Amino acid sequence: MKLMHTKLPEFIRKMKKIAATLGSEYKECDVVGLENLKTAKMQSNRTGRIERAVEDIVKHDDVHKVEVAVIPRIPESMHSCIIRGFDKDGKPVHAILETINILHPTEDVLIHDCPDVIDRRPSIGKH
Amino acid sequence: MSKLKYRIIPEGMLEGKYIPITAVFIDYADVKACGLTKREACEKIAAEIPGPAGLNMFDMTATTTNSNGLMLDGGMLCIAASDYGKINKDFGYMEMVEIPYSEELIKEEPHLKQWEKNFPGRKLYMGPDPNKKIIPIHNAVLTGRAGNNNSGTEMMHYINMEELLLPITGQLEIMRDGNLELGGTGGVISVGIGMVVGEEYGRIVPRRQWKCGKTAHNSQEYAQYLKSHIPIIASDKSELAKATIKALEAGMIPGRDIGASPSILSVARHMGIKPDMENIEENAFIELASIGCTKEWMTEDVEKLSVEEIIERAHEIIPGIEEPKRYKASDLVQVKYLEV
Numbered sequence: 001m002k003l004m005h006t007k008l009p010e011f012i013r014k015m016k017k018i019a020a021t022l023g024s025e026y027k028e029c030d031v032v033g034l035e036n037l038k039t040a041k042m043q044s045n046r047t048g049r050i051e052r053a054v055e056d057i058v059k060h061d062d063v064h065k066v067e068v069a070v071i072p073r074i075p076e077s078m079h080s081c082i083i084r085g086f087d088k089d090g091k092p093v094h095a096i097l098e099t100i101n102i103l104h105p106t107e108d109v110l111i112h113d114c115p116d117v118i119d120r121r122p123s124i125g126k127h
Numbered sequence: 128m129s130k131l132k133y134r135i136i137p138e139g140m141l142e143g144k145y146i147p148i149t150a151v152f153i154d155y156a157d158v159k160a161c162g163l164t165k166r167e168a169c170e171k172i173a174a175e176i177p178g179p180a181g182l183n184m185f186d187m188t189a190t191t192t193n194s195n196g197l198m199l200d201g202g203m204l205c206i207a208a209s210d211y212g213k214i215n216k217d218f219g220y221m222e223m224v225e226i227p228y229s230e231e232l233i234k235e236e237p238h239l240k241q242w243e244k245n246f247p248g249r250k251l252y253m254g255p256d257p258n259k260k261i262i263p264i265h266n267a268v269l270t271g272r273a274g275n276n277n278s279g280t281e282m283m284h285y286i287n288m289e290e291l292l293l294p295i296t297g298q299l300e301i302m303r304d305g306n307l308e309l310g311g312t313g314g315v316i317s318v319g320i321g322m323v324v325g326e327e328y329g330r331i332v333p334r335r336q337w338k339c340g341k342t343a344h345n346s347q348e349y350a351q352y353l354k355s356h357i358p359i360i361a362s363d364k365s366e367l368a369k370a371t372i373k374a375l376e377a378g379m380i381p382g383r384d385i386g387a388s389p390s391i392l393s394v395a396r397h398m399g400i401k402p403d404m405e406n407i408e409e410n411a412f413i414e415l416a417s418i419g420c421t422k423e424w425m426t427e428d429v430e431k432l433s434v435e436e437i438i439e440r441a442h443e444i445i446p447g448i449e450e451p452k453r454y455k456a457s458d459l460v461q462v463k464y465l466e467v
Contacts (some may be wrong), residue, residue: 075218075269076262101264105285106218108271112211124217 005041008034014047015054019066023058033070043127053120073124075106129161130464131168134301136360138178141459142309142452144358147289148273148282149180152301152460154187155204161467165205166220171467173209179273181282182207185302190246191253193295194331195386196238196324196339197374198245201299202252203330206279210271218261219270223252223278224328235335237384238324244377253326254278257333266331278330292354294320295330296362296370304456306363311449314351314418315389316359319447321350321414322386340382340406342414350414355449363453368394368441372434375400382407389420390445396425397432397444419446 006014012031019029034040050068057066078101085094111117134152139145151172158168169182189202205222207214214220226232228251233239242251254266255278261268267276274283279298283290292312300307321344325335337343344350361367371394374385381387381395383403392402392415402425412422437444442453 074262076265076267078263103265103267103269103274103276103283103285106215106269106271108210108213108215109286112271 004044006044006047008037008040008042011042011047014051015066015068018051018054019058022055023063024061027058027064027066029054029058029066029068031068031070049120069110071107071110072104073121075104077102077104128466131161131163131171131467132157132462132464133172134460134462135176136460138180142454144309144311145289146358147179147284147287147291149176149178150282150291150293150360151176151180151182152298153182153184154302155184156187158184163467165222166207166214168467169205169207169209169220170214171465173207173214174212175463175465176209177212179210179271179284180208181268181273181275181279182209183275183279183298185299186250186252187299187302189250189252190242191251191295192238192324192326192330193370194320194323195388195391196326196379197296197370197385197391198239198241199296199299199370200246201302202250203279203295203298204252206268206275208268208270208273208275210273213270215268215270219268221255221261221266221268223254223330224256226251226253226328232327236324236326238339238374238379240384241374241377241379245373253328254330254333256328266333280330290357292316292357292359292361294359294361296367297360300362300366301360301456301460306366307454307456307459308359308361308363308448308451309454309459310359310361310451312354312357312359313447313449314355315447316361317352317354318344318350318414318418318420319386319388319390320354321346322388322391322411324384324386339384339386340403340411341408342411344414345410347410347413348417351418359448360459361448364390364441364445365438367445368438371395372398372437376434382411387411387415387425389415389418390447392420392425393445394437396427396429397437398434399431401426 016029019027081098083096084092087093136150138149184204187201191202207220266278321342323343324339379385381402
């Protein structure tokens with residue numbers, strides 16, 4: 001499975017490396033939207049496509065910095081909410097599971113003022 | 128070239144209340160006259176509005192239901208959300224489903240007995256098809272900063288997170304150039320909209336998840352706070368009284384066929400109609416009692432009034448809306464025309 005999914009820290013490192021090395025000069029890259037995930041496995045084929053997208057953006061001479069924002073594709077996400085109580089030693093002693101559905105802005109808030117947008121996403125339902 | 132008419136409440140302050148996104152109301156008859164599809168009409172109007180907006184389109188020859196199961200004069204065909212002049216291609220537009228009449232439907236959703244009695248021959252639209260709609264839970268459309276939720280009755284701004292409640296009865300008044308009330312939603316309406324009926328294609332909740340007599344909020348004394356702080360544009364209470372009386376005269380019993388909301392109970396009391404106390408669950412009674420509608424209040428004998436007297440005194444009889452102010456729709460809603 002190693003070839004199929006990329007570790008989260010490696011995903012972030014790959015994006016920063018491409019931005020730093022494949023442009024005409026060193027360029028910063030911020031990966032945002034994954035801050036609440038400590039560990040995760042990222043689709044490897046999509047990681048490669050996103051690397052390509054970072055490369056394509058960083059190669060523009062008018063680009064000085066890159067941002068990779070990861071937001072839910074579906075603007076309504078369903079979450080489990082795990083409420084845990086810890087004792088004085090930090091050991092969990094009580095927990096309740098709840099659920100919450102969250103509505104959030106679509107990608108339009110990030111691209112509305114950008115003159116050059118290429119949508120490489122497959123349609124909903126295709127991966 | 129044709130001119131497409133639409134009604135609009137712009138984003139910003141409206142008579143001291145903050146309207147978080149622009150609200151647009153479109154008559155399908157005007158869209159058809161311009162030779163446009165529903166989506167095309169929404170897209171053309173959205174292109175005129177640079178900020179976040181919710182767009183609702185109506186067939187005023189159809190019928191629909193409100194949260195409490197009252198059937199109404201007019202129905203909603205589709206909703207959209209736009210921002211920066213565009214509608215998100217995946218999540219910004221949704222159509223409601225036309226519901227065919229059947230005896231099985233009436234048996235499962237007894238509030239629809241009003242259909243044949245009060246709106247015979249009309250098309251019925253409620254919410255979207257739950258198996259085809261675009262996001263899993265909410266009956267909502269979203270584009271950028273704009274959200275148009277609960278089948279077009281709750282518009283919200285996803286950056287400042289402010290919200291506007293637009294009950295369907297008020298929107299139909301806007302479409303008729305009728306009479307409106309603007310104020311704060313308050314605890315009474317917050318509780319009242321939770322007194323739902325079971326609907327397979329419900330405008331708020333699909334798949335008959337709650338039966339009449341239950342509370343969709345299920346939040347006990349906290350239900351009154353769920354929406355209380357949100358501004359509301361509602362129909363004038365005399366218009367709500369007319370719709371309620373029409374349902375009650377069709378034989379609807381509060382708590383059995385239609386939701387036992389404070390507004391319905393208030394009108395029913397003065398018509399001498401008692402709610403089905405056996406069918407209302409205890410959690411619903413707790414929510415109703417928290418805003419003053421106790422079991423004693425529901426069942427006590429009060430002055431019996433004629434239909435005309437109830438309509439005349441609707442503002443005194445029907446509770447709800449904080450610091451309400453009454454307006455002609457034309458005082459709050461602008462009419463615009465777009466060349467298409």
